[in-house]
Amino acid sequence: MAAPDRIDNFFAMQSARSDRWRDTLTAAQKWVSGNGSRAAVEDSLGEISTLEEFHAYPGVRLMSRLREKIAAGDAGATAELISRFSNAILTKSYSHQAETDQASESADALPELLPSVIAGRDARRPYFEVLLVTPQPASRWAALSAEFRRLRRVEDSFIYEPVIVGSFEDALCAAIVNPQILAVIVAEGVPFRSSHDAPVLRRILDQTMGALAADASALRLAGILKNLRPDLDIYVTTDRAVEKLASDPAAACATRIFYAVEELLELHLAVLEGIQKRFETPFFDNLKRYAQRPIGTFHALPIARGKSVFQSEWIRDMGEFYGINLFLAESSATTGGLDSLLEPTGNIKKAQDMAARAFGADHVFFVTNGTSTSNKMVVQALVAPGDIVIVDRNCHKSHHYGLVLNGGQPLYVEAFPLTQYSMYGAVPLQSIKKALLDLRDEGRLDRLRLLDLTNCTFDGHMYNTRRVMEECLAIKPDLIFLWDEAWSGFARWSPFLRPRTGMGAAAAIESWLQDPASVAAYEKQQKDLGPKPSREKLMTTRLVPDPRKVRLRVYQTNSTHKSMSAIRQGSMVLVKDVDFGSVESQFHEAIFTHASTSPNQQLIASLDVARRQMELEGYGLVMNAISVALKIRAIVNSHPVISKYFKVLGADELIPEAFRQSGFVDYLVPGTTWGDIVKAMREDEFYLDPTRMTLVCGNAGFDGTQFKSLLASRFNIQVNKTSRNSVLLQSNINNTRSDIAHLVRVLVEICGEIEERFATGGEGERKGFAARTKSLMHDVPDLPNFSRFHDAFRGNAGKHTNEGDMRTAFFMAYDESSCEYIPLNSPEINKRLEKGPDLVSANFVIPYPPGFPIMVPGQVLTQDAIGFMRKLDVKEIHGYESAKGLKLIRPEKLRGKSAASRAAQ
Incomplete structure (x- = not known):
């Protein structure tokens, strides 16, 4: 395993940051009591010192002060400082209150760090951090930070603290491990290599960027950071020909370019404005203003304003339960600034445009009837009676019913079976290509309109979306794609999952189509294939589409309520379609067909707010969800008691080896690094979303439905999907480590009850248990494929x-x-x-x-x-x-x- 102070496993380092500070505090307290040593404190501190360079708190200055206390042999002051740091990191109190000197050093006070309380302002202004990437020597960094702090004003709506690094690699490390960084200022002339040992980081760089060190320019770094984290605002400063730099096509990734630091205040204001643009929630903000207005209601919504509730002797408790704002914000009118969801022109339209920016789409449409309705809308808008749709037979029923409603003809393709667990995976690309080539050979490819697939599946199978679309477009350049991503809308905010989303892959294909090298790649393959390639050749070749013929038309549906902070039934339709103008009118007809004329205002507002949250903290929230899932996987599969009866399935058990071309086995295999995971994400036909955990319960004698009911009725643990012998656990942005502890305690208790039954029930109990587990785990029915239409x-x-x-x-x-x-x-x-x-x-x-x-x-x-x-x-x-x-x-x-x-x- 890599040494703790190396930046090998930066995701685990970030999630375990507070734990390591608590460990260091324990070592310091032992030093104070005489049961430990200064060396032990130094060793523990060394494990986190590199990581702390990428955070504003405690920061370089306070860390230096801590080392001074250690070097002076002052155990008491050391322990007190570490306690302050540890508590502040655990509670994040440093972002809401000023650092004060609590170390009794009146003549040598700690430096001011975060003066969040400024006269006349609320101490709880949203806090974030700004990454400064500079070629200036480290000796100048403290002065540079002070310059930015002096720019703070009472009028500022937000407060930020600088994080300064001096190399290309350190900038990437900081952006990866510190989710509080929301803006980056990149200066020209920054060296490439970090002074730290980061082999996994370099492996990732080599896989994604090739010979990157040869072009470590500010714009190149800006582009990589933007690709890594689209949520970042990036500002480039240069002391060269700023006009020429601004005209470079690569400058599109930069929010703004400044000449050196001649306008430091303007740079400061630009950073705050960038955050304000994402913080704004047009519909939610307007709904709050509407709720504060005195309104007379003469429309068909008695509950609006709440008088029928709060003045009632019989239903007043509903008002007390929900609160007054729910009713003040209700209205059946779309005038007065509230806008219409069916034909938005005001703040709903603006909110949808902001969501399109956030999710990387050209257009976004809010839906208040769930993704079942979103899917039907897209199918109705794009498919006419008699059109052929290649569709996963195992997809959500809304797709099947959508085809029933509009008369599209399903051409079913089968996902690979996971018979032992009574579930299906995803559809192999070979099956999709076969369907396309069959239609081509029978002269009916022109009737094919849409490829409709679920990504990711209930159980976490994510397609190689880019490869699927490219190979399909090589056969039919105008094919439309619908990716049902009801369960994985959050994936946009993870650099390890985003490329597997519909919009993420569409952006990559769009960029490839604009690259002159794409035509050369296509023509080379055509030459290699020859004038009349055989079906076998086409089936076994990774096909390259003709970029001159491709019409990139991609639709993605997200159940925002399933993975983000939206109210139930909140959904979005994401569109990246070069020919959307030709279907826009019928798309609106589909909206009129399926959308309610009385949409819930609070639900619309929650979609607006969910977008804001994900733009400003989604990266860190998703990183935490992944960390929670990995912890659960590790604990369940290694616990001496739990692992006897329960198991979280790995990628090797949910994805056949033939579809894991990289050789990736599972997240928990010893020696697996994030470099291996990136390789799998890029190369494998299917990839397992780590936040989805198939927990096998059949070995504990429970079928999925029975175990789901047990968890809910006895232990207040809710899960969603079950199979014959498993339940699906899903970590999300709502989960905490306390949830992990609760789940583990419950599993231990259940296992204890099983073993107690063995101890008291004797051989009869054991035989009955064995028969039950055999029935659940081995006597499983074969999964039927679709046969044929009559x-x-x-x-x-x-x-x-x-x-x-x-x-x-x-x-x-x-x-x-x-x-x-x-x-x-x-x-x-x-x-x-x-x-x-x-x-x-x-x-x-x-x-x-x-x-x-x-x-x-x-x-x-x-x-x-x-x-x-x-x-x-x-x-x-x-x-x-x-x-x-x-x-x-x-x-x-x-x-x-x-x-x-x-x-x-």
Whole structure:
């Protein structure tokens, strides 16, 4: 393992920063009591000294003072200083109150560090840090910091403290390990190499930037920092030809360029203005102002202003529970500055534009009915009746129902199965390419409109989105992409996850298309492939699209409420579509179709606020969520008792080896570094989101539903998704280390109860337990693939593809005379499977878990699907009534349609 003072595992170092200070405090207290030594304090301090160089507090000056006390042998003063530092870092109190001298040094007071309390101002002004990257010698840094502190004014809405570094690598380290840095000032002439040993950092640099040291310019550093953290405002200062630098295309990454430091006050004001632009929440700010106005309401919303609630003898408790502002901010009017969600032109429109900037999209649309509605909106806007849509059969039901509503024809592709855990992964690229090439070979590629995939899946599988889109565009340059990222909207704020998002990959492709080298890469591959490459060659080659033909059209749906601080059902549609103008009117029609004309004002405001939070602290929050997840993984899988009955699955157990081209095994494998993780993120076909933890509970004798209920009813722990033998734990920006402790304590208690039953129940208990775990972990049903649509619903479908007219089958079932019901275990089912006529589903059948439709309208049922249904032991199966049996379309209703379908072909 790397030495603690090396910047090898900077994510763990940041999350464990307060722990290391507490350890150093313990060493200092032992020194005071005579049970420790100065050397032990020095060793402990050495473990965190490098990391502290990248934070404003305690900072270089106070750290120097601490070392002076240690060198003087003053154990008491050392312990007192470390206690102050440790407590301030743990509570973040340094960002809200002035540092005062508590060390009884009247003649040698500690230097002023954070004068957050300025006369006439609130001490709790938002605090952030600014990274200064300068070639000036370290001896000048204290004076440089003082210059910036002197610029503070009573009128400033925010307060910041400088963090100064003197090299390219140190700047990257600081941006990575310190989430409080929100702005960077980069000067020309900064050396490349750090004085610290950072091999993993250099490996990451080598993988991403190549021979970077040869071009360690201010603009190059600015570009890398912006790519690493899009939330940073970056200001470049130069003493050279500032006009020429500003005209360089690479300067687009800089918020502003200044000539040297001739306008230091302007630089200070620019930094504050940059934060203000992100802090602003147009709709939320306006809603707060609206709530303070005296309003007379003569519209159909009695709850507005709260009089019907607070003046009631019977429902006053609701007002006391929610508070007055909820009601003051209610209105059914879109006038008076509140704007209309259906046709926004004011503050909602501005809020959506700010969200587009934050999420890297061209357009963003707020949705108040959840991502189920977002998906239906996108499908309706882009797909016409008869259009073919390649879609993951295992996707959320909203995609299937969206195709039913608008008549798009699904061409189902299958995700790889994880049979032991009764779940699916994601769809291999080979399956997608095969579908595209089948359509091409049958002359029907022009009917293909959309590729619709879930990213990431419930269980954390993230596509190599860039590769998928590039290879698909190489076959069909105008293909549209819909990435359902309901569960991973937060991924935008992690440099290790962002490239795997729809918008992140779209930005990379957009940049590649503008690079002249892209044409050369395409033409070289065409020469290598030859004039008529075989299907096998196309299937095994990583295809390069023709940049001159590509129409980049990418849509992404985010359940903002699932991973950010938005109220339930808050969602966004993100758009990066060069041809959006051609579909904009129908997109608005889709909004009119699905959106409520009475959207919740508080929900809209929460979307606005969620964007603000993620822009200003999302990087640190997501980093903490990853850290929490890694801690849970490590504890569960290594604890001597918990690991006997529970396990968090690793990447190697959730992603087959064939899809992990980098050789990455798992986050917890000894020796794994963040460099390995970056390599996996860049190269592997599928990548596991570390915040999603599949906890196997079958070895503890619990099925997923049973364990979920146990956690909720007895221990107040809520989880979302389950499978036959697992539950899904998801860390998010809300989790703390206390949550980890609670989960671990609960698992220990449950394991203790299992072992107590063994001790008191004897051999009978053990045999029963073994039988139960065998049933859950080994006697699992095979997962059924989609079979085919019945010929009656195939229309002009091709011979080698499985698309069909699901809409007609769906609405045929509205006529009860067209349907029959057959009990699942009836001998008639077996007879029909063997001799016919076909069993054709009249509706969707969706068991929970696993939560995917194993039957869709118009599908011919096979032994696999029936066998799976018969083995299911879950209580919730949507679309199936056990008292009636399977709902099927009568064979006689299909005969005429089958003949017509064959004639159409």
